[in-house]
Amino acid sequence: MTLNSRRRARSYAVALAAGALALSACSSGGGSAPKESKEPEMKAQGITLGSAADSTGPAKELPGAKKGGTVSVLQRDAFEHLDPGQIYVSDELIMQTLYNRTLTNYRIDDKTGKVKLVGDLATDTGKSSDGGRTWTYTLKDGLKFEDGTPITSKDVRHAVERLYAPFETSGPTYLQQWLSGEGQKYRKALPDGPYKGKHLPKTVLDTPDEKTVVFHFDQPRAEVPFAVAMPNIGAVPPGKDTKEKYDKAPLASGPYKIKNFKPGKGIQFVKNDQWDPKTDPIRHQYVNTFDVSFGHQWVDSTRRLVADKGADKNGMTWTNAVDPSQISAVLKNKDAMARSMTETQPYVDVVSINTDRVKNKKVREAIAWAFPSGQYLQQFGGPKGGEIAGGLVGPTLKGYNPDFDPFQKKKYPGGNAKKAKELLKEAGEEGYELVYAYGNGDTHQDASVVVQQALERAGFTVQKKEIDQTTYYTQIGKVDNKYDLYRSSWSADWPSASTVVPPVYGGKNVYNDSANYSHLNVPAVNKEIDRVARVGDLNRATSEWMKLGEKVLTDEIPAVPTFYNRLFTLWGSGINGTKWNPIYGAVDPTAVFIK
Amino acid sequence: MTTPSQLTVAGKTAPAGEDGPGGQPAGLSPRQLMWRRFKRDRTGVISACVVLFFFAVAVLAPVISSLYGKDPYTTYGLDRPELLDPLTGYPMKPNGGIDGEFWFGIEPKLGRDVLTQLVYGIRTSLLIGLAATLLSTLTGIVIGVVAGYLGGRTDYFLGRLIDLLLSFPQQLFFVAFMPVVTALFVSPQKETPTYFRVTALVTVLWLLGWMQLARLLRGQVLSLREREFVEAAKVTGASPWRIVRKELLPNLGTPILVQSTLMLPNFVTTEAALSFLGVGVVEPTPDWGRMFAKGANFYEGDITYMFFPGIAMVIFVVAFNLLGDSVRDAMDPKTTR
Numbered sequence: 048m049t050l051n052s053r054r055r056a057r058s059y060a061v062a063l064a065a066g067a068l069a070l071s072a073c074s075s076g077g078g079s080a081p082k083e084s085k086e087p088e089m090k091a092q093g094i095t096l097g098s099a100a101d102s103t104g105p106a107k108e109l110p111g112a113k114k115g116g117t118v119s120v121l122q123r124d125a126f127e128h129l130d131p132g133q134i135y136v137s138d139e140l141i142m143q144t145l146y147n148r149t150l151t152n153y154r155i156d157d158k159t160g161k162v163k164l165v166g167d168l169a170t171d172t173g174k175s176s177d178g179g180r181t182w183t184y185t186l187k188d189g190l191k192f193e194d195g196t197p198i199t200s201k202d203v204r205h206a207v208e209r210l211y212a213p214f215e216t217s218g219p220t221y222l223q224q225w226l227s228g229e230g231q232k233y234r235k236a237l238p239d240g241p242y243k244g245k246h247l248p249k250t251v252l253d254t255p256d257e258k259t260v261v262f263h264f265d266q267p268r269a270e271v272p273f274a275v276a277m278p279n280i281g282a283v284p285p286g287k288d289t290k291e292k293y294d295k296a297p298l299a300s301g302p303y304k305i306k307n308f309k310p311g312k313g314i315q316f317v318k319n320d321q322w323d324p325k326t327d328p329i330r331h332q333y334v335n336t337f338d339v340s341f342g343h344q345w346v347d348s349t350r351r352l353v354a355d356k357g358a359d360k361n362g363m364t365w366t367n368a369v370d371p372s373q374i375s376a377v378l379k380n381k382d383a384m385a386r387s388m389t390e391t392q393p394y395v396d397v398v399s400i401n402t403d404r405v406k407n408k409k410v411r412e413a414i415a416w417a418f419p420s421g422q423y424l425q426q427f428g429g430p431k432g433g434e435i436a437g438g439l440v441g442p443t444l445k446g447y448n449p450d451f452d453p454f455q456k457k458k459y460p461g462g463n464a465k466k467a468k469e470l471l472k473e474a475g476e477e478g479y480e481l482v483y484a485y486g487n488g489d490t491h492q493d494a495s496v497v498v499q500q501a502l503e504r505a506g507f508t509v510q511k512k513e514i515d516q517t518t519y520y521t522q523i524g525k526v527d528n529k530y531d532l533y534r535s536s537w538s539a540d541w542p543s544a545s546t547v548v549p550p551v552y553g554g555k556n557v558y559n560d561s562a563n564y565s566h567l568n569v570p571a572v573n574k575e576i577d578r579v580a581r582v583g584d585l586n587r588a589t590s591e592w593m594k595l596g597e598k599v600l601t602d603e604i605p606a607v608p609t610f611y612n613r614l615f616t617l618w619g620s621g622i623n624g625t626k627w628n629p630i631y632g633a634v635d636p637t638a639v640f641i642k
Numbered sequence: 643m644t645t646p647s648q649l650t651v652a653g654k655t656a657p658a659g660e661d662g663p664g665g666q667p668a669g670l671s672p673r674q675l676m677w678r679r680f681k682r683d684r685t686g687v688i689s690a691c692v693v694l695f696f697f698a699v700a701v702l703a704p705v706i707s708s709l710y711g712k713d714p715y716t717t718y719g720l721d722r723p724e725l726l727d728p729l730t731g732y733p734m735k736p737n738g739g740i741d742g743e744f745w746f747g748i749e750p751k752l753g754r755d756v757l758t759q760l761v762y763g764i765r766t767s768l769l770i771g772l773a774a775t776l777l778s779t780l781t782g783i784v785i786g787v788v789a790g791y792l793g794g795r796t797d798y799f800l801g802r803l804i805d806l807l808l809s810f811p812q813q814l815f816f817v818a819f820m821p822v823v824t825a826l827f828v829s830p831q832k833e834t835p836t837y838f839r840v841t842a843l844v845t846v847l848w849l850l851g852w853m854q855l856a857r858l859l860r861g862q863v864l865s866l867r868e869r870e871f872v873e874a875a876k877v878t879g880a881s882p883w884r885i886v887r888k889e890l891l892p893n894l895g896t897p898i899l900v901q902s903t904l905m906l907p908n909f910v911t912t913e914a915a916l917s918f919l920g921v922g923v924v925e926p927t928p929d930w931g932r933m934f935a936k937g938a939n940f941y942e943g944d945i946t947y948m949f950f951p952g953i954a955m956v957i958f959v960v961a962f963n964l965l966g967d968s969v970r971d972a973m974d975p976k977t978t979r
Contacts, residue, residue, distance in 0.1 A: 374731075497752070513924060
């Protein structure tokens with residue numbers, strides 16, 4: 048989360064390890080001397096699906112929790128989308144947990160931080176039949192929108208069908224693709240969405256009664272419970288759907304509703320009195336108002352939260368990190384450290400190699416050996432900003448192998464120039480010219496110095512191109528871009544590499560603005576993706592995806608993995624009940640209260 | 643053509659004038675008088691030395707670097723892990739890592755040598771500032787004198803041009819202008835060359851920097867051209883070029899010199915501001931302004947890093963401004979501040 052450009056990554060999918068991270072208890076406890084402060088340890092665990100009992104509300108009260116008060120939230124980037132169908136970037140994902148409920152959702156234990164997938168609108172995580180081809184969800188009783196109308200299966204159907212409309216462009220597409228076809232093909236099933244009276248056939252999406260939603264797929268789909276936890280699989284009332292305008296004023300189903308959205312400036316969330324805590328196993332409604340303001344650079348939010356004066360006492364941030372330049376000052380400040388956390392995010396930072404331009408695999412291998420991941424990470428905040436990455440798939444996923452490091456990034460923080468030189472010589476490409484593109488910000492400029500130096504040491508010629516930060520992702524997202532190396536970051540949408548390998552390295556996803564920034568389109572990989580997608584068993588599938596992720600890196604080298612992101616963040620002394628949301632890689636607001 | 647006789651008259655009178663006080667020590671030229679007054683002004687002399695010192699440092703940057711044995715590009719701190727704290731990226735040693743080897747310490751995070759960075763950075767900034775000052779001064783003189791002397795419609799249009807340019811937000815203009823020009827002249831596959839960036843910077847600073855001087859000179863010329871000695875020159879049939887050169891310009895020396903000595907530090911700080919915004923000189927070319935900006939980021943963890951470029955900048959700007967004042971006092975002692 049160290050990067051300005053991160054915000055434009057529509058591709059930031061998000062996500063994480065349900066139940067996946069057991070974080071060491073004292074991940075960043077107060078009193079420890081700066082040099083000894085511990086970093087989170089990760090243990091990938093099995094994915095736990097909650098039972099129907101886990102899915103019934105209300106959520107367990109926090110000891111000492113009080114009601115009332117206003118929490119001010121300092122965020123750097125303005126929220127662009129409020130329509131749950133359009134939300135796919137990290138800070139908006141955490142924001143929507145306040146007002147948007149989905150069929151299933153992640154329940155984070157207040158004490159252990161363990162995550163369980165439970166029913167949210169639905170009574171459980173779904174019943175499958177027909178060998179995993181049919182999934183049935185039953186809605187809870189007592190669900191209401193903020194205007195008091197009850198939530199029915201028709202509203203869920205409408206929420207799904209409106210994702211087929213042409214204006215819904217930036218949300219996740221898993222469920223739509225599984226129901227109606229890959230790529231953008233699914234849109235043909237309902238070209239105008241549900242707005243002209245058409246619906247998906249009952250053989251695809253059925254609502255036999257007011258409470259039941261049935262999905263029919265053409266092949267077994269083991270991961271449906273996770274796909275329906277994405278923010279866009281919730282409920283939208285057909286009568287109140289204002290299409291594009293819904294993006295400014297969506298109807299809330301959660302404990303808070305939107306008040307005063309000022310694009311680019313801020314937004315307020317106030318209590319939704321129609322929300323019934325008995326239906327919700329995940330969220331609380333302790334605070335009266337969340338007052339979110341945008342435009343706070345990390346330096347600014349860090350200073351204010353460290354100073355802890357006035358209204359900032361009740362201040363927090365969901366995704367702003369401690370600015371790298373202030374890490375040492377915060378580490379020395381015991382008072383501030385007691386109100387901080389350092390957690391591993393589900394994002395993996397990689398530097399993609401444009402395989403359309405760098406076709407020679409030996410050259411790509413040389414780049415991977417030469418890349419100075421350790422020194423590079425140092426520019427993004429060192430151990431507080433992330434952990435050197437060995438592979439392309441993040442450590443929060445099941446089956447992650449911490450010893451997988453084919454290019455010995457951990458051993459050679461400055462890159463292995465010797466090995467790279469040999470490879471370049473073998474390929475007969477000494478002095479190979481690389482165009483390294485970077486978003487023009489302080490940190491990225493510093494990082495470019497390190498990258499250029501290491502690659503030139505290995506015998507490359509480097510042309511650095513700076514790109515305006517605000518258009519960075521658009522520029523590198525063009526399939527015919529003229530760059531060879533550029534960074535991006537991606538995270539799994541749920542704790543399975545199935546949400547990493549196919550979208551980022553699948554040949555079907557080479558199009559403008561796709562997450563496949565390497566433009567990798569190799570028959571062997573594509574075939575494997577299709578094969579593993581048909582594996583019906585959840586546990587076997589996840590480990591096969593993980594293996595495929597490793598194979599892609601060693602065989603094709605489409606990107607250099609650089610680091611797994613961490614978030615080191617603070618909150619005000621007046622706030623309690625903060626916990627880590629490992630799914631979205633952010634501080635979870637749903638249990639926050641004022642002391 | 644019409645005035646050979648007048649020229650000879652003028653030629654005769656001039657030496658006659660010099661003959662009069664010839665031999666007497668009191669007959670110093672205005673320039674000598676000015677120099678004498680300037681030497682008496684201690685602040686001025688000290689400022690001049692400081693300014694000269696900065697220029698010497700800039701010119702001698704490679705020499706300093708080779709004598710000292712470090713260069714501004716090597717990331718010493720990253721290559722030698724004992725120099726930087728891996729957790730925070732700040733130097734391990736106190737005071738920004740100052741020791742016998744790194745006299746001014748090392749840069750946080752990248753671990754480069756601060757002394758050579760500063761010396762080379764001063765060179766970059768001064769070069770840009772100086773070039774922009776020279777160009778702006780020349781342009782300002784030409785346009786100001788032309789507008790003032792010709793008057794009428796020319797004056798009107800030049801005046802509106804000056805208004806237009808004065809209303810341009812310089813930094814915003816540059817932020818918008820740089821990518822466009824880069825796209826025009828630089829292949830998308832090649833790095834933007836440093837000389838190109840420097841040229842673009844100088845050009846923009848120049849285009850948007852000459853107006854104050856021009857406007858000032860126009861006013862001066864407007865009043866001067868009504869004076870008797872100009873009238874006399876006109877009557878004797880002197881060409882406009884001659885009048886401008888011999889009658890007007892010598893009287894404009896003071897504002898020109900004072901304005902340009904104030905202009906230079908102004909350009910240096912503007913350049914620094916542009917680098918701060920990320921549109922000026924980029925890594926790895928050392929740049930004074932960027933160091934200053936970085937120092938502002940690091941000050942909570944490593945105040946020493948901000949200290950050197952910051953103090954150097956303050957000293958430079960103050961010295962140059964004091965020098966400008968002293969020069970004005972020396973040239974025109976009657977003016978009150």
